[in-house]
Amino acid sequence: MSDTLVNVTDLNVHFGTSHVLQDVSVSLGTGRTVGVVGESGSGKSTLAKALVGVVPASGGEIWVDGLDVRLATRRELAQYRRRIQMIPQDPFSSLSPRRTIAQTLAEAIEPGRGRVRPYQDRIAHWLERVGLDASMMHRYPHEFSGGQRQRIAIARGLIIDPSFVIADEITSALDVSVQAQVLELLADIRESLGLTMMFISHNLAVVQHVSDDVVVLYRGVVVEAGPVAQIFSSPQHWYTKALLEADPGSPGFTLDAPAA
Numbered sequence: 001m002s003d004t005l006v007n008v009t010d011l012n013v014h015f016g017t018s019h020v021l022q023d024v025s026v027s028l029g030t031g032r033t034v035g036v037v038g039e040s041g042s043g044k045s046t047l048a049k050a051l052v053g054v055v056p057a058s059g060g061e062i063w064v065d066g067l068d069v070r071l072a073t074r075r076e077l078a079q080y081r082r083r084i085q086m087i088p089q090d091p092f093s094s095l096s097p098r099r100t101i102a103q104t105l106a107e108a109i110e111p112g113r114g115r116v117r118p119y120q121d122r123i124a125h126w127l128e129r130v131g132l133d134a135s136m137m138h139r140y141p142h143e144f145s146g147g148q149r150q151r152i153a154i155a156r157g158l159i160i161d162p163s164f165v166i167a168d169e170i171t172s173a174l175d176v177s178v179q180a181q182v183l184e185l186l187a188d189i190r191e192s193l194g195l196t197m198m199f200i201s202h203n204l205a206v207v208q209h210v211s212d213d214v215v216v217l218y219r220g221v222v223v224e225a226g227p228v229a230q231i232f233s234s235p236q237h238w239y240t241k242a243l244l245e246a247d248p249g250s251p252g253f254t255l256d257a258p259a260a
Contacts, residue, residue, distance in 0.1 A: 005030045005065055005164060005196050006051070012059035013046050013220075020046045021220045023060070028164075028213075031194040035207030035228070037243060038217035044200045047217070048166045051198070052084055053077050065163045085162040089169040091153035095141040101127070101152055102137035108156045126155040131185060147178035151185065158189065165197045171206060183209045204243045208232060216240050 006028035013021040021043045028034050036044050049055035051062060053069050062069040067080050088094045095104055099114070105123045107114035116123070116137075124134035130151040141149060150170060157165055167186070171179040187210050189195060201207050207214060207228070214231045216224040216239065223237040235241045 003030045004028070006198070007063045008047075008051070008060070010060040011047070011050060011057055011062060013043070013050055013055060014058045019220055021050070024217070024220070024222055026198075026215055026222075026225075028196065028198065030196050032212045033190060033195070033197040033199055033210055034213045034215060035199045035201060035204075035211035036215050036217060037201055037204050037207055039202055039243075041219070042217040043220040044202075044217055045168060046220075048086065048168055048198065048200060051166065052081060052086065082160065083163040085157040085160070085165050087153050087157040087165065087167045087170050089172060091149040092141060092146070094153065095149060097141055100138050100140055101144075104152070105137070105156055105159055108159055122159065126159045127152075129189070130155045131181075145178075146174055147182060150174065150182055154182075154186065154189070158193075158195075163196065165195060166200065167197060168200045169202070172202070179206070186210050204232075204240075216243070 004027055006026065008024060008026040011021055011024040012019070024043070024047060026034060026036070026047075036047060038044050046055055050057050051064060051069065053072065057070055064080070065083055067076060069077075069080070072080060099107070102116045102120070102123050103114050105126065106116045106119050109119050109122070123137055127134050127137055132148060132151055136144075141152075144152065153170070171182055174182060183206065190197060190210060197210070199207060199210050204214070211228050213227055214225065215222055216231070216237065218237075218239045224231065224235065224240045231240065232244070235244055
């Protein structure tokens with residue numbers, strides 16, 4: 001059994017009088033991937049932000065890689081955020097238009113400086129690892145397609161060899177064919193590196209490609225959790241069944257669907 005790297009217990013997050021997360025518990029072993037699924041407003045991104053220490057928790061515990069995130073000092077959090085990386089939903093807005101791809105990746109390695117020359121081989125390796133030509137490192141973000149920019153964002157997240165990666169809706173803005181390519185890439189990297197990852201999505205079918213386990217969030221509450229095979233073969237909660245029956249990204253699904 002894998003050692004536990006991430007352990008979230010009875011996590012609560014309140015914004016004013018709104019309960020965004022209620023008694024959420026998630027455990028993740030080293031080298032495993034958990035998919036967190038739910039529609040917009042279910043609390044997925046809030047969970048991610050709480051894990052990186054951006055959103056304060058109002059109750060519960062968050063342990064990641066031996067650190068109690070809730071009680072960490074500012075210095076501990078700064079060091080911790082080097083070990084945990086987020087791959088964003090929109091790589092275009094997260095990539096500086098004034099920096100080349102090489103400069104962006106170099107800054108991930110050496111924040112505040114971004115010297116390319118000492119890390120050129122490392123940058124070339126990671127561009128090739130995500131399916132891009134190393135010669136592209138001197139180009140700017142606007143010269144790439146959406147799928148290519150997402151590959152660059154993946155390279156930026158992994159180039160510093162983090163302990164834990166959070167991928168937040170990273171395929172939601174991509175065409176279906178490009179989405180499949182990015183998912184295959186992520187699955188390959190995950191297997192070859194033994195990556196520990198939280199994969200956030202509104203789509204269970206997408207999560208199936210890269211996850212070992214699934215946590216289903218509905219209005220800030222975990223309504224179902226378990227191994228991917230179990231959840232897909234025998235979903236127990238009406239909300240999980242609705243997500244499985246919905247077309248990928250279907251706008252027709254509503255949180256007001258009647259309970260079974």
